[in-house]
Amino acid sequence: MDVEKDKLRQMHCEFNPLSRCDGSVMYSQGATGLIGAVLGPIEVKTQNLSIDGSYLECNYRPKAGLPQVKDRIREAAIRDVLELALLAEAHPRSKMSVQIQELEDRGSIDACALNCACLAMLIGGLPMKYSFAAVHCIINEQGEYVLDPDQSETLHQRASFTFVLDSVEGNLLLVQTKGAFKIAQFNDIECLCRAASAEIFQFYRSQVAKYHGRSEATAEKAVMET
Amino acid sequence: MFMNSNLFEPGKSKPERNFVQLAVKQNQRFDGRRSNECRDVELTFGSDWGTVAVSMGDTKVLTRVTCDMGTPATSRPNEGKFQLNVNLAGVAFLDELQTTHDQRSLTLNSLLERTFRSSRSVDLESLCVAAEHHVWCIRVDVNVLNHDGNLYDASTIATLAALMHFRRPDVTFADDKLRIYTEKERDFIPLLFLHYPVSVTYCIYKSSWQPIVDPTLLEENAADSVIVLSFNSYQELCSLNAGGTAPTNVRTIMQCARNAATRCKSLVDFIRKALSLDEERRLQGDRLVDGLVALIGNTQHKLSFNKLMGYKKQEQQPTPSDKMELENESSEEPEVEEIEAKEEPSKEETGEAPMDSSGWLPQDEDSQELPIPSEASTSNAGKGKPNRSKNKANKKPLPKKQNHSDSEEEARQFI
Numbered sequence: 001m002d003v004e005k006d007k008l009r010q011m012h013c014e015f016n017p018l019s020r021c022d023g024s025v026m027y028s029q030g031a032t033g034l035i036g037a038v039l040g041p042i043e044v045k046t047q048n049l050s051i052d053g054s055y056l057e058c059n060y061r062p063k064a065g066l067p068q069v070k071d072r073i074r075e076a077a078i079r080d081v082l083e084l085a086l087l088a089e090a091h092p093r094s095k096m097s098v099q100i101q102e103l104e105d106r107g108s109i110d111a112c113a114l115n116c117a118c119l120a121m122l123i124g125g126l127p128m129k130y131s132f133a134a135v136h137c138i139i140n141e142q143g144e145y146v147l148d149p150d151q152s153e154t155l156h157q158r159a160s161f162t163f164v165l166d167s168v169e170g171n172l173l174l175v176q177t178k179g180a181f182k183i184a185q186f187n188d189i190e191c192l193c194r195a196a197s198a199e200i201f202q203f204y205r206s207q208v209a210k211y212h213g214r215s216e217a218t219a220e221k222a223v224m225e226t
Numbered sequence: 227m228f229m230n231s232n233l234f235e236p237g238k239s240k241p242e243r244n245f246v247q248l249a250v251k252q253n254q255r256f257d258g259r260r261s262n263e264c265r266d267v268e269l270t271f272g273s274d275w276g277t278v279a280v281s282m283g284d285t286k287v288l289t290r291v292t293c294d295m296g297t298p299a300t301s302r303p304n305e306g307k308f309q310l311n312v313n314l315a316g317v318a319f320l321d322e323l324q325t326t327h328d329q330r331s332l333t334l335n336s337l338l339e340r341t342f343r344s345s346r347s348v349d350l351e352s353l354c355v356a357a358e359h360h361v362w363c364i365r366v367d368v369n370v371l372n373h374d375g376n377l378y379d380a381s382t383i384a385t386l387a388a389l390m391h392f393r394r395p396d397v398t399f400a401d402d403k404l405r406i407y408t409e410k411e412r413d414f415i416p417l418l419f420l421h422y423p424v425s426v427t428y429c430i431y432k433s434s435w436q437p438i439v440d441p442t443l444l445e446e447n448a449a450d451s452v453i454v455l456s457f458n459s460y461q462e463l464c465s466l467n468a469g470g471t472a473p474t475n476v477r478t479i480m481q482c483a484r485n486a487a488t489r490c491k492s493l494v495d496f497i498r499k500a501l502s503l504d505e506e507r508r509l510q511g512d513r514l515v516d517g518l519v520a521l522i523g524n525t526q527h528k529l530s531f532n533k534l535m536g537y538k539k540q541e542q543q544p545t546p547s548d549k550m551e552l553e554n555e556s557s558e559e560p561e562v563e564e565i566e567a568k569e570e571p572s573k574e575e576t577g578e579a580p581m582d583s584s585g586w587l588p589q590d591e592d593s594q595e596l597p598i599p600s601e602a603s604t605s606n607a608g609k610g611k612p613n614r615s616k617n618k619a620n621k622k623p624l625p626k627k628q629n630h631s632d633s634e635e636e637a638r639q640f641i
Contacts, residue, residue: 013522018286018372031517033522097319103521
């Protein structure tokens with residue numbers, strides 16, 4: 001169960017588990033799981049209509065009850081990143097709707113939600129400039145770096161970081177930090193996250209390829225999986 | 227300009243309606259099921275207490291039960307609070323078109339309210355810590371993930387399973403001090419139930435007298451009327467929701483009710499079994515419970531109705547198929563009734579509790595009292611009304627739970 005401190009937890013995903021939207025994904029990293037779904041481009045209300053780009057609607061829903069402040073912050077982070085990545089000019093006068101439903105929160109939910117949103121966009125076929133990967137990392141009490149921590153590991157932390165990187169140029173799209181740290185530590189962790197993001201992009205690529213390849217004459221693979 | 231996919235729900239257009247009507251007339255269903263065959267129900271329990279995901283075919287519902295301390299309502303100072311919330315927005319994308327959304331969430335909410343709150347299935351008095359001061363507030367959140375028909379059943383099953391799965395912390399109240407224990411200090415306590423209700427949905431079409439159970443979205447939207455019956459595990463009616471324009475007679479509703487009662491009983495048995503399996507799993511490995519992540523890919527944590535109740539399915543299999551053939555060849559209703567009447571008592575004998583509660587169903591009573599079933603079934607249509615009042619008279623002296631008469635009277639008003 002325990003993963004090394006410099007490794008991401010095991011990633012799993014299932015594409016299009018839901019039938020009524022354009023694209024959906026069930027994504028999990030370790031024991032943290034979410035469902036992401038996209039719908040678009042669809043009709044937009046006149047108050048949100050924009051003539052030079054599509055309107056992006058992004059909602060994050062907690063497992064129970066109404067969204068709290070922390071859910072709103074998470075939602076805002078997802079929206080910020082998606083607005084950067086979405087190729088809005090492709091569909092003016094329309095709406096893109098992205099919904100993320102939390103299933104299980106066992107640490108690093110921010111990063112998982114972002115990765116889930118990216119996969120949902122990819123599988124829903126919404127136009128994007130680039131895909132992105134989010135990595136969460138903390139400094140624990142001993143001053144060690146823990147990549148993609150579990151919930152038990154996050155209880156005692158000095159600082160936490162979430163980096164979002166794009167796939168084309170590797171630019172930083174979002175940085176969230178909490179706690180006290182040195183600049184040197186920040187740089188170390190950025191390098192660590194950058195390396196881990198490559199693994200996530202590889203995961204995207206292999207999963208999407210597997211999903212689309214299944215319909216072709218790769219029946220053997222499909223049988224092996226089942 | 228853009229097609230709002232929700233404007234084009236299956237079953238809303240005229241050709242689709244005609245297709246479904248025609249198919250029902252020929253006793254066919256789009257997904258190959260029989261008219262009395264339900265989709266498989268799958269339960270997945272989350273790692274937290276009171277989190278359950280239910281899927282019936284493509285219909286998926288996620289329910290979470292939470293609790294916290296609060297003050298009781300002034301009208302009921304010694305009862306806990308019980309709140310039901312239905313959330314249709316989110317990944318299901320059902321709120322894109324406001325009008326249908328409103329109606330849907332209203333009907334769903336009222337169904338859940340009547341099934342669980344009005345029928346007093348949860349013992350709210352046990353949730354009282356100090357009268358007028360401290361009670362537990364139980365909140366049920368029903369998140370619809372995907373809608374492919376029969377949200378009613380999926381959400382009642384999910385709600386019941388979540389409530390049964392839920393554990394609240396232990397609490398003591400002494401010297402005006404409230405102390406809530408953590409799970410390490412004292413074990414969590416499950417909720418107390420007076421009875422366990424679930425619902426079964428039927429669709430009725432003008433083209434056919436035969437109602438179909440567990441409709442898909444296509445069938446539900448094309449239906450002339452939808453009947454939702456809630457029964458508890460004692461086979462007592464908890465709520466009945468009937469609407470629409472299809473002409474229905476007492477016989478059809480009674481036929482639905484009788485089948486629904488058995489179905490509900492087996493559903494509750496299934497939930498109980500699934501819960502005991504989940505508990506075993508929890509006892510085995512403290513860290514092994516990966517909760518809802520199990521929804522992805524591997525199927526070992528999904529508890530499916532057909533698998534758990536497999537033996538029952540096989541037992542029942544021959545009878546419906548016989549019945550279908552009978553209907554196809556000659557729609558002789560008395561014979562069909564006969565089979566069902568015979569089927570009933572044998573099933574009820576297997577149940578551990580005495581099933582006197584199904585006595586309000588006229589056909590049953592007849593078949594049990596009279597030795598010749600054919601006579602009973604031919605005459606029952608006319609007998610319907612007087613029989614029921616007679617049953618009521620019979621019912622009263624029976625030593626039953628007090629809530630029983632409540633639910634029965636409530637049901638009568640609806641009929």
